[in-house]
Amino acid sequence: MSGPKVVTIVTREEVEAICRGLLGQLRAASREFLVLAGRLDQADEALRTAVAAREAEAAALMTSERFLDLQKRVPQMVEFLREEGARLERAATLAMAERRSRRRRVVDGARSVVAALEAAGMLVDAAVRDLVARAARADDADLASLAGEVAAAARRTPAPSPADGPVRASSELAARLGAGLEGRTIAQWTPADGPAPDARDVRLDALLAEAEATCTGEEFAAVSEGAALAAAEPSAGRRGLLVDSVTLEVSRTVARRRALQASLRRLRDLDASLEALETGNASAMRSRVSAAIASDDATLMDAVAIEAAEVVGAETRALAATARRKAVLEGLARLGYEVRGSMVTAWARDGRVVVHKPGSQDYGVELGAPADASRVQVRLVGSDRPGSGRSAERDRDHEVGWCGDFSDLREHLAGAGGLVVVERASEPGAQAVKTVPAASLGAATAGEVSQPTAKAMRR
Structure with a gap:
């Protein structure tokens, strides 16, 4: 289908950030488990070796870029450590109760x-x-x-x-x-x-x-x-x-x-997510999280956790939106579309941007998205002052041509470790091609999008 489309885009940078956050949560869960085991006199060398092996397995998944496997395995590892910690605590409690009896x-x-x-x-x-x-x-x-x-x-x-x-x-x-x-x-x-x-x-x-x-x-x-x-x-x-x-x-x-332990666990998970973001706001929030953890005050921890969660959400959305816009524009630049470096900012500011290929002043591709770029609408648009006469048949032919470019764009993003999911699409000619001012299809200097894309989302 080559008519207007609504798509969801997941970039490699987003996936890597998610995986880094999960690895941080695994490290936090491992430390928590070993501290508990030590307090219960259960932290022998075999246990420490087993925990280290799990962390090494997760790190190897990241190194080998098996991101989907990592997103499945690491939450299971974290859950296992927490369940095993609860089991050790139950066993110790029963033994202590018997001694007290x-x-x-x-x-x-x-x-x-x-x-x-x-x-x-x-x-x-x-x-x-x-x-x-x-x-x-x-x-x-x-x-x-x-x-x-x-x-x-x-x-x-x-x-x-x-x-x-x-x-x-x-x-x-x-x-x-x-x-x-x-x-x-x-x-x-x-x-x-x-x-x-x-x-x-x-x-x-x-x-x-x-x-x-x-x-x-x-x-x-x-x-x-x-x-x-x-x-x-x-x-x-x-x-x-x-x-x-x-x-x-x-x-x-x-x-x-018990309440303090729950607050500590939540803050440590949030700290791992903040660390993975690698932004100034996240770094500043991490300082407050560290102070709250050191306070041993559950009320303060819960208040800081609310703020930390908001920062994680806002920073994650902002970085993901930038990465998605850059990934799409870079992909179109590789397909021969004229793309300016300022288009990422303009798209974020205005909610939409139009790109076109050199020599094709009558048609272009409009990219629209909300602030977080959670969904992107892509559609062929035509000039209100075409150099050659526009007709329904000519519009349809250009929609078919855009269909091939869109398929190539999906392959490019997939090859870079991303994913494009089409949520809604229409057949060529099913809807009238949108008309835009000719100025929006003006010539531009190509190839200004920096590479690699979304540097802020990378390590």
């Missing part, structure tokens, strides 16, 4: 031993009372020895005498503590024998494990200290209130950290 059993056991000794009317020395607080703050290395101390203290409790009222109470307490452990006494206690934990304690342990896996050391230290104080509280009623308060605080801390 073991600690909880030791703490509850120590508390039960103290209660049993008091119920037996025995003097409880400070070292035994201190077992609760020590177990609540113990690390994994010390927990086993503390469990042994609790078990030893339990073995020092006297055998219950049914005739002794206080001792009978101790026996009943021991029976309650040993519920489900038929035939065992408080003196036979082991860390596995602790009473079933309260549902609120279980929830707090799970939240603390999540906080340990996701939060910074300072954040976790703050909430874990509150949890240790709650666990060491001797009064059951007050302990319940403290557990509720600490649970709320841990939940808020984890939520803040």
Whole structure:
């Protein structure tokens, strides 16, 4: 079809910019993954090598100009890294929750031993009372020895005498503590024998494990200290209130950290896109993005992210529009059309421009596009003062000739790594050829379009 056409043009420069942005996002995702793995003590040499291999594979696709493969593979790599990071975090959270459950059993056991000794009317020395607080703050290395101390203290409790009222109470307490452990006494206690934990304690342990896996050391230290104080509280009623308060605080801390991580990820992706643009506005915006990332302030990050996204969109559209106009005009210049270097600016300013071949003052090609050149209309136009008489038949013949040139233009752009998609076209003669002032078909100096085109979009 050689009548008026509406086409979408994608240039090589646009594709390269998109691919550079994707490579930047992959680098950001790789760094984020390795930092997470390091915090969870999972960043061994094999993992680092595997991540580096993925980056090398993506870089090789860029070097070999396999742009379509890169646009498919890199988002998959980024998604894999993020899913793998989430898997590592889930596994670490489960392991940390299990360790906290073991600690909880030791703490509850120590508390039960103290209660049993008091119920037996025995003097409880400070070292035994201190077992609760020590177990609540113990690390994994010390927990086993503390469990042994609790078990030893339990073995020092006297055998219950049914005739002794206080001792009978101790026996009943021991029976309650040993519920489900038929035939065992408080003196036979082991860390596995602790009473079933309260549902609120279980929830707090799970939240603390999540906080340990996701939060910074300072954040976790703050909430874990509150949890240790709650666990060491001797009064059951007050302990319940403290557990509720600490649970709320841990939940808020984890939520803040999750929100901050989401804001950081968005900003880092935008930073990668800004870096790929290589413009002054993008560079200035990157400075603000870096400052926002360093601030550790989610509110500031979100505000800067909105501005950064606007800059990415505006700069991408501007560079793409310039690249499209230059690519079309360069292609027409190669086909023998007279093209001036100022035509790129004139086309952007006026929304349209007319080019023609030397010696053909009666007909030309009009190129029209909106500011972002997202779609380009191309059509044959004729002079309002032709040197030779115009007729419908002559107009149609020139439309057929333009059809061949348009096919050559598409091949040229494709050979340069671009793409032209025809969205709408009409048959020759289906519409009257548009008439334009003869001045718009005046002679011009050919070959002024710079090469290679769209330098700003290249590396």
